[in-house]
Amino acid sequence: MATDRYGHFLYEGTEEGAAHLDRAVEALLFFRPEVVTAVGDLLASDPVSPVGQAFAAYLGVLGTEPADAAVARGRFAAYAAGLDRTALPPRERLHTAAAESLLAGDLRRASGILERLALAYPRDALALFVGHQLDFLTGDAVRLRDRVGGALSAWDADDPHRGPLLGMYAFGLEECGHYDRAEEVGAAAVARHPHDVWAVHAVVHTHEMRGRYAEGAAYLEARAGDWSGGNFLAVHTWWHYALFALEAGDTDTALRVYDANLHNESSAGLAMELLDAAALLWRFHLAGLDQAPRWEALADSWTTRADPPFYAFNDVHAVMSYVGAGRPAEAERLIADRQRWLERTGAGDLTNDVMTAEIGLPVCRALVAHAHGDHGTAVDLLWPLRRRFQEFGGSHAQRDAVQKTLLESSLRAGRHDLARALISERTGLRPDSPYNRLSQARLAAALDGGAKESVR
Known part of the structure; x- marks a missing residue:
């Protein structure tokens, strides 16, 4: 009887x-690229393994690449066509159900199924990892x-894989605001495995969220040497390094x-790499620092992809790129395409339907308004959503x-009451942030200018 390293049949x-x-x-x-080859070897050896087929399905979606998801969807459909689900053991039945929900676009349902699986099988590292990534994506x-x-x-x-679990836990702690504890747990994970890039990433986030830019760099x-190559997270970690430098x-x-x-x-032109590039250049854009050639090349990469509706977070960064490149017509086309898609599908309750309708499209429209100098509209679109962006x-x-x-649109629109509140919130969290101090100075100058005008 075959079992995995954790003792699961x-x-x-x-x-x-x-x-x-x-x-x-x-x-x-x-996060090693070898995972793709290893899953291929698994399916070649055990083509009707439910866990193997689910694993391949997970890989097809987690990268947020529509083409990969389409291939995974076709492969899994062929496998599932003759599958007797009633014959599956409980663990395999749950993995199969999670994979089917994920491929159907219901990330939240897949997340819930994997949570049930982990409750019954808490040493299922595959279920924990995939569920953790879905929590991130949602x-x-x-x-x-x-x-x-x-x-x-x-x-x-002393389990060798407790280390990467600590790295995952550290990232969850950080995203919930437990920065000291997150740094402690993440450091313990890195001490176990210096090449654990997700744990390194978690510690980096604790520095970012506390405005500790020099320490983070x-x-x-x-x-x-442990994180800068040979893994799927290297580009994103370089983004963090660039962010520290920019801050x-x-x-x-x-x-x-x-x-x-x-x-x-x-x-490579992968969506997750392109969005990191857009997110960095957008910060230059907000600071009034022109990066036209870089924006042009980045916008071309998004245009080449011609992605269908798949993940609203990616769409927002594509729009950033079009706006930054001075190509608002392309941004408008993407927005119109997503709006038509929602009208065609009836804006259902699948994950990306809801993300796009409630958050993605308003943010995209705000970015276009910002580019046109219509900062009042940008504020009106973003302000009601500012606590829902997650x-x-x-x-x-x-x-x-x-x-x-x-914040930038609030300042430029003269919405000083909103700008004051936003700057106050940010300063409370990162009192030493140069950006926050500069924003405060800009607001003070605007208010002083207004006072002088009223005196005249």
Whole structure:
């Protein structure tokens, strides 16, 4: 009887397939590209393995690449056509149901199924990892923390894979605002496995959220050999390094990192990499720093993809790129396409339907309004959603580009009451942030100017 490294019986599994599964899970936990080859080997060895088929389905969706999801959908449909679900053991039945929900576009339902699976099988690392990533994609910070936190007691202190679970837990703690505890747990995970890029990433977020830019940059520099290549998270971690540089006022370093690592002629053009590039350049845009050639190249990359509706978070960053490149007509076309799609599908309750209708499209329209100098409209669109931005995914650090857009438009529209409140909120969280201090000075100057006008 074949079992995986955690002791789970593998229905329709062989010893050879179990070895491939263990290799695939190991690679997945550490974000190694080898996971793709290992899952392919698993399916070649055990083609009707429910866990293997679910694993392949998960990979097809988690990268937010519509083409990969379409391939995964077709593969899984062919497998499921002759599947007797009643014959499946409980664990395999849940993995199958989660994969089907995920491929159908219901990320929240898939997340809930994986949570039920982890309650019954808390040592199912695949279920924990995929559920954790779905919590990230849907912006569910509390579940991002508690899904893994609720399973940790089932893992022995010396289990080699307890380390990456600690890294996941650290990221959940950080997104819930427990920064000191998150840094402590993340550091423990990195001490176990220095190449655990998700744990490194979690610690980096604790520095970002506390405005500790010099410390964050130094932390990454000291560990560059562990995270800067050979994993799926390298580009995103370079984005964090560039963000630290930009926040500290070192625009030259931020642009060097952008050109070398975020987007250039040899970039893969993956959505998650393009959105990091857009998120960095948008911060330059808000600061009035022209990056026209870089915007043009980035907008071309989004145009080449011609993505169908798939993930609203990606759409927002595509619109940022079109706006930044001075191509608002392309932004408007994307917005019109998504609006037609919602009207055609009836704006159902699948995850991206809701994300697009309630958050994605209003944010996209606000970005276009901002570009046209219609800052009052941008504020009117963003202000009611400012405490809901997490509902279309990403992290606090990523979504801060939208929060900064709201603040910038508030200042430029003369909505001083809103700007004051937003700056006060930000300063309370990051009192040493140069951006916050500059925003406060700009508001003070605007108010002083208004007072002088009234005296005249």
